[in-house]
Amino acid sequence: MADRISEIKEAVIDGMQKVVPGKVQQALDEGIGPETILNEAMINGMAEVGQLFEDGEFFVPEMLVAARAMAAGMEVLKPYLQQADIKATGKVILGTVQGDLHDIGKNLVGMMLEGAAFEVIDLGTDVPPEKFVAAVKESGAQIVAMSALLTTTMPAMKTTIEALENAGVRDQIKIMVGGAPLSDQYAKEIHADGYSPDANRAVSLAKSLIAAA
Numbered sequence: 001m002a003d004r005i006s007e008i009k010e011a012v013i014d015g016m017q018k019v020v021p022g023k024v025q026q027a028l029d030e031g032i033g034p035e036t037i038l039n040e041a042m043i044n045g046m047a048e049v050g051q052l053f054e055d056g057e058f059f060v061p062e063m064l065v066a067a068r069a070m071a072a073g074m075e076v077l078k079p080y081l082q083q084a085d086i087k088a089t090g091k092v093i094l095g096t097v098q099g100d101l102h103d104i105g106k107n108l109v110g111m112m113l114e115g116a117a118f119e120v121i122d123l124g125t126d127v128p129p130e131k132f133v134a135a136v137k138e139s140g141a142q143i144v145a146m147s148a149l150l151t152t153t154m155p156a157m158k159t160t161i162e163a164l165e166n167a168g169v170r171d172q173i174k175i176m177v178g179g180a181p182l183s184d185q186y187a188k189e190i191h192a193d194g195y196s197p198d199a200n201r202a203v204s205l206a207k208s209l210i211a212a213a
């Protein structure tokens with residue numbers, strides 16, 4: 001098992017978009033759990049990519065091909081991570097905040113929420129505050145979920161919350177935030193209703209926010 005996991009991890013790091021899906025399928029066929037593949041091979045692989053970038057050994061193009069390889073692998077994992085045995089739970093507006101193009105973590109959160117029977121309205125990346133506001137007005141969603149991966153884009157979460165307040169819709173929804181540079185403390189500072197460090201806990205957080213609404 002360790003060999004297969006490190007093969008997938010290396011293929012993600014090397015950006016082998018055509019190789020990763022096949023290796024992920026092989027691992028699943030061998031009985032390796034989807035969460036093990038996700039966490040130990042793919043997320044660890046991306047963490048190593050980040051380290052190589054910090055060390056000046058990788059540049060943006062290498063990060064990008066690694067991200068594409070991971071996304072290709074996630075397509076194979078998706079049905080295995082989701083459980084379709086639960087009734088509709090609620091509606092979530094999801095997006096990566098303005099100025100930020102990172103979407104792997106956001107997509108993973110969306111995938112897990114859908115797996116828990118939430119309806120997810122994915123606004124994509126680089127989402128301006130006014131687009132979140134319009135989506136709240138149009139959709140009747142109970143939750144706005146924002147992702148940010150850059151310290152420079154974290155403040156866009158605060159700006160978005162302020163835009164929701166100014167538009168008079170803040171009280172209609174619960175706001176949850178996540179992404180590598182965030183913390184529970186930051187979430188409290190910007191008056192979000194909750195913070196989750198990962199996609200699994202994003203599901204339990206969303207459920208508890210709906211229950212408290």
Ligand code: B1M
Binds near residue numbers: 151
């Ligand atoms: Co960028 N990047 N990147 N990048 N990139 C990071 C984030 C960085 C940490 C790398 C590094 O220096 N070590 C660094 C940020 C430093 C900082 O701000 N402190 C960085 C930088 C600097 C940049 C650029 C500025 C580089 C440049 O141009 N010079 C640039 C910015 C572009 C922009 O957004 N405007 C940039 C660009 C890119 C690419 C486009 C090349 C690519 C993204 C492609 C894509 O997403 N489609 C990319 C990548 C791939 C990364 C790393 C290597 C991997 C990110 C990732 O996908 N991780 C990243 C290094 C790292 O994270 N170690 C890095 C895997 C993913 C599953 O984890 O997204 O953290 P993550 O999601 C987690 C949790 O955070 C959580 O759940 C997930 C796990 O379960 N989560 C939520 C996320 N959102 C959530 C929302 C929730 C709840 C939980 O509720 C709503």
